Amino acid sequence: MDLSEFHGFLSNRTSIRSYTGEEVEPEAIAFILSCASTAPSAGNLESWDVVIVTDPDRRSQLAEAALDQVHVAEAPVVLVVCANYVRSMSRYGDRGILYALCDASIAATYMMLAAHSSGLGTCWTGAFDDEEVRSVLDLPQHIRPVVLLTVGPGEQTSGLTARLPVEEHVHLESW
Amino acid sequence: MDLSEFHGFLSNRTSIRSYTGEEVEPEAIAFILSCASTAPSAGNLESWDVVIVTDPDRRSQLAEAALDQVHVAEAPVVLVVCANYVRSMSRYGDRGILYALCDASIAATYMMLAAHSSGLGTCWTGAFDDEEVRSVLDLPQHIRPVVLLTVGPGEQTSGLTARLPVEEHVHLESW
Numbered sequence: 001m002d003l004s005e006f007h008g009f010l011s012n013r014t015s016i017r018s019y020t021g022e023e024v025e026p027e028a029i030a031f032i033l034s035c036a037s038t039a040p041s042a043g044n045l046e047s048w049d050v051v052i053v054t055d056p057d058r059r060s061q062l063a064e065a066a067l068d069q070v071h072v073a074e075a076p077v078v079l080v081v082c083a084n085y086v087r088s089m090s091r092y093g094d095r096g097i098l099y100a101l102c103d104a105s106i107a108a109t110y111m112m113l114a115a116h117s118s119g120l121g122t123c124w125t126g127a128f129d130d131e132e133v134r135s136v137l138d139l140p141q142h143i144r145p146v147v148l149l150t151v152g153p154g155e156q157t158s159g160l161t162a163r164l165p166v167e168e169h170v171h172l173e174s175w
Numbered sequence: 176m177d178l179s180e181f182h183g184f185l186s187n188r189t190s191i192r193s194y195t196g197e198e199v200e201p202e203a204i205a206f207i208l209s210c211a212s213t214a215p216s217a218g219n220l221e222s223w224d225v226v227i228v229t230d231p232d233r234r235s236q237l238a239e240a241a242l243d244q245v246h247v248a249e250a251p252v253v254l255v256v257c258a259n260y261v262r263s264m265s266r267y268g269d270r271g272i273l274y275a276l277c278d279a280s281i282a283a284t285y286m287m288l289a290a291h292s293s294g295l296g297t298c299w300t301g302a303f304d305d306e307e308v309r310s311v312l313d314l315p316q317h318i319r320p321v322v323l324l325t326v327g328p329g330e331q332t333s334g335l336t337a338r339l340p341v342e343e344h345v346h347l348e349s350w
Contacts, residue, residue: 001180001184001292003206003292003293006210006288006289006292007206007209007210007213007289009176010210010213010214010285010289011213013213013215015215031178031182033341033345034182034341035181035182035185037338037339037341038182038185038186038188038335038338039185039284040188040190040287040299042301042302044336044337044338046339046344048344049344049345049346050344050345050346051346051347051348051349051350052345052346052347052348053348054348055348058348058349084344095302098276098301098321099301101273101276101277101280102276102280102299102301102321102322105276105277105280105281105284106280106284106299109214109280109281109284109285110185110284112215113181113288114181114182114185117176117178117181118178124215124277124281126217126273126274126277127217127270136349137346137349137350138349138350139350140350143350146273146277147277160213161219162219163212163213163219163221164212164221166209166212169221169223169224169225169259170208170224170225170227171224171225171226171227171312172226172227173226173227173228173229173230173233174226174233174311174312174313175226175313175314175315175318
């Protein structure tokens, strides 16, 4: 892949919290999920699950669980990506907690970039009450919601926010 | 971006544990880090750090810390991506632990895909002893190593391993 094109692709993604109200085609969701399934995972266990939420009432309940962030209610689709602790811990014990959180984060990153490649906006929404989200979605206790990824046609209102200079969190050979 | 091209790009990435012994150009590392800095993070705090390890002795020590996985010693570059708990918890308290783990995982996913776009192989290596890695790299206690991402010119020995059918971890509207 052309490097400057790939860098531009990543740089053009910003968090979208303003949605047009248009729907997302089922084919677009299928594409996003198909991309996510190519993500690596610890031991190839794919210790993640996703709940696709489109129902407006449930989106509103999720928005409440997310400290009243309105974009969660307004986005036509919310992909609730979860760590499946049992799937990972059954092989790896306590270490499986880290693995499941990473598996879910990698898969959600793939979803975010797949949506972006489809021209859809996303917002990685991490601020929510775990128990309220569990209650809204009937998640078992061994399933931890990691991110509410809102997805939909949206309006980009600004460019990438300022980033730390690379050298501020890069270390050579040791800390 | 063309959807089938993007899907193919993701599908063509597999974990590479066999390296040719060729070096990685500094420009390639700079490109990978520049891509990672465009990743989203909770509150734009970028609560991740990375230690770039190229020294052969230190790579061998990391391989030992990683349960003697030889590819960690053989890869010319190991990017040790870490969660910076203090950076995140200073704003978000205990919730910052999840955010820092996600921030590090997202940034490492960007690094993995940026390396892939450069024609370099990677292996997301999560199995290691945290304290041994801390010791090898002089990491402070508030820095948690999340992944040893090995990077280098490599030989792809197989295609993508079999994946779960999408429907096995996808749920509609609720669990």
